[in-house]
Amino acid sequence: MKLKAKLTDYKGPSQVRLRRALMNFSPDGQLLVISGKERTVTVWDAKTGELKATLKGGKAGINGFTLSPDGKLAATRDTGDKTVRLWDVATWQLNRELTGRKGNFETWMKAGTTHELEEGFAPIIFSPDGRTVLSEREDDLVDIWDVTTGQSRVTLNHDTRGGSTKDVLKSVFLMGTRHFLSLQADFSSDGRYIITVNGDKSPKLWDASTGNLKTKLPVTERIYRAAFSPDGRTLATTELQGAITLWDVETGQPKGTITKQRSEYAFPGLMFSPDGRLAVTFLFEDTKLWDVATGKLKLMLPKSEANDAAFSPDGRFVATASGDSKSTARIWDVETGEVKTTLPPSKDRAESIIYSPDGHLVVTTSDKGVKLWDAATGELLASLDEARYPVTFSPEGKMLATGGRKDTAMLWELAVRN
Numbered sequence: 048m049k050l051k052a053k054l055t056d057y058k059g060p061s062q063v064r065l066r067r068a069l070m071n072f073s074p075d076g077q078l079l080v081i082s083g084k085e086r087t088v089t090v091w092d093a094k095t096g097e098l099k100a101t102l103k104g105g106k107a108g109i110n111g112f113t114l115s116p117d118g119k120l121a122a123t124r125d126t127g128d129k130t131v132r133l134w135d136v137a138t139w140q141l142n143r144e145l146t147g148r149k150g151n152f153e154t155w156m157k158a159g160t161t162h163e164l165e166e167g168f169a170p171i172i173f174s175p176d177g178r179t180v181l182s183e184r185e186d187d188l189v190d191i192w193d194v195t196t197g198q199s200r201v202t203l204n205h206d207t208r209g210g211s212t213k214d215v216l217k218s219v220f221l222m223g224t225r226h227f228l229s230l231q232a233d234f235s236s237d238g239r240y241i242i243t244v245n246g247d248k249s250p251k252l253w254d255a256s257t258g259n260l261k262t263k264l265p266v267t268e269r270i271y272r273a274a275f276s277p278d279g280r281t282l283a284t285t286e287l288q289g290a291i292t293l294w295d296v297e298t299g300q301p302k303g304t305i306t307k308q309r310s311e312y313a314f315p316g317l318m319f320s321p322d323g324r325l326a327v328t329f330l331f332e333d334t335k336l337w338d339v340a341t342g343k344l345k346l347m348l349p350k351s352e353a354n355d356a357a358f359s360p361d362g363r364f365v366a367t368a369s370g371d372s373k374s375t376a377r378i379w380d381v382e383t384g385e386v387k388t389t390l391p392p393s394k395d396r397a398e399s400i401i402y403s404p405d406g407h408l409v410v411t412t413s414d415k416g417v418k419l420w421d422a423a424t425g426e427l428l429a430s431l432d433e434a435r436y437p438v439t440f441s442p443e444g445k446m447l448a449t450g451g452r453k454d455t456a457m458l459w460e461l462a463v464r465n
Contacts, residue, residue, distance in 0.1 A: 048419060048429040049460045051446070052096020056089065057456035058082045060437065068437060070448055070456065073136070074118040076441040079448050081456050086126055088112050090139065093446055096458055100139035105130060111171035111182065120194065122180050124171045131171065131182050131192060143197045145180075145190075174255065175238040189232045189243055191258070201258030203232070205243045205251060235279035240296060242282060244273045250284055252299060262299035266292070272314075278323035281339050289315055291328060293342045303342025306330070316355065320362040325381060327365050329353035334367055336381060346384040351377060355399045359406045359422070366409050366422070368397035376400055376411055378422060388425045393418070399436055404444040408461075412436040417449050433457065 059082075060068040069082035076093060083089040083101065086108020090100040102109060104125045111124030111131075120142065121134040131145040171182045179200060180192045189203040232243045234255060241253040250270045252261040264270075264284065272285040281302070282294040293302040306315050306328050315330035325345065326337045334351035335344055353367035359378075364387060366378045375397045378388040395413035402409055402422065409422045417434035420427055434449035434457055441447070447459040 048431070048462060051458040051460045052091075053451065054079070054081060054089070054091055054096065054098075054456040054458060055454070056084045056087075057450070057454050058084050059435065059450045059454070059456070068450070069112055070437050070439055070450070071112075071114065072439060072441045072446070072448065073114055074116065074442060076443050076446065078136070079441075079446075079456075079458060080112065080114070080121075081448075082112075084454065086110060088123060091458070093441060093448075093458065102134065102139070104132065113171050113173055113180075115173045115177040115194075116175060117177055120173075120177070122171055122173065122182075124182050129182065129184050131180060131190075133180075133194065133197075145182075145192045145197055145199070172234065174234050175236060179255075181232055181234065181241065183231060187245065189241070191241075191255070203241065203243060203251075203253055203258060205245050205247075205249075233273070233275060235275045235296065236277055237279045239279070240275075242273045242275065244270050244284070246271050246287075252282070252296065264294060264299060265301075274317065274319070276319045276323035276326075276339055277321055280323065283317055283319075283326065285314065285317070289330070291315060291317055293326070293337075293339060301342075302340075305335070305337050305342060305344075316353070318356050318358060318365075320358045320365075320381070321360060322362050324362065325358075327356045327358070329356050329367065336365065336384070346381070348377075348379055348384060351379075354397060357400050357402050357409070359402050360404060361406055364406075364422075366400050366402065368400040368411055375418070376409065376420075378409070388422060390420050390425050391427065399438075401438060401440070403440050404442060408444075410438050410440075410447070412438055412449075419447075431457075431459070434459075 071080050079091045079093045088102040088109050092099055102123055104123055105127050107127035109123045110126040113122050119136055121136055123132045133142040135142050173180050178194055182190055184190050187205040190199050191201040193200045241255050244250045246269055248266055250264045254261050268286040270284045271287050274283050282296050285291050290304055291306040292304045315328045318327050326339050328335050334348040334353045336346040338345045351367045352369055352371045355368040357366050364378050365381055368376050375390040375393050377386050380387050395415040397411040399412045409420045411418050417431040419429040433451055438449045449457045451457040
């Protein structure tokens, strides 16, 4: 493991300040994009660590960024008037500007105690085919922009009149978890549908091509999060008190509620397997595997005490970051529920876990550093004491980007493994 570069002026995540951070590789792995100081976005050469571009946006800076699926365009969203800008990645010159409209998207979450999210990245995404880009304009309005013409194709009006909970997307940071950084609006994997949620009792499915409302999901409690399965056939919604329901996207009917309500605001984590066949939910000692097609319980993973979970790229295993003193993490066989690998315990409680793209490595993070493990044997391969969450692999798995100390991101080169 070799430190390739330290990237300066990085603005990392903070649970204290309720701040999200940006750290993404380009689809070809050539670039690393991170959130910078003063609400900027900085672009770095992933091979050399050289600064390639600094995107600044308007006077109030940038609070949204995404790359197109082919990596040729980037989109930013201004903090102030919500203007969306498209950039040519080859030159980092402005391609076109999609005029925004000042609204109240960054509002206060009103659920018991009122808080204000001062900093963080807002949702902005390309459609799977890269032809449109989706961005929230105001509390209840979502624009779908045509990338070629720069015109707004459709405006979706979620319409939450009378609702007392605004921008619940950001309320999850009040609870101190990273697992629910999903979008307030999102495309299905095939690009046919869009889901919008806004903390009300009216999650809506839209036809992405026409902007017509497909269905309003029949829920009885406020929904603050929704996520499509990778195959686009299933939608998972999460209530404010933790109940998760799976829905059939075509019919709009529930498949089943897979976690129950809790009296306190305790949000279970949810991860889909890469093929969308399974889902894992975790909260405290309760970790379960679900059959997504039926909504039925498949397996309970005993005494897993997971803080985080991640499926292997081939979907055969699920890794859980442990909150106990007996292990750092465990890797489970999803068919049998048996422990395949146990990562030895350490002084620092593992807070997150991810797989490498080839599934041979897992990375755990804590407030004391980042550790790299052999997924098959559980051998500790590297301890990166300077590194911090977040962590992300380059698409080909040869580079690892991590947070670091004192406003620094870190770029690591992995040793070649036989």
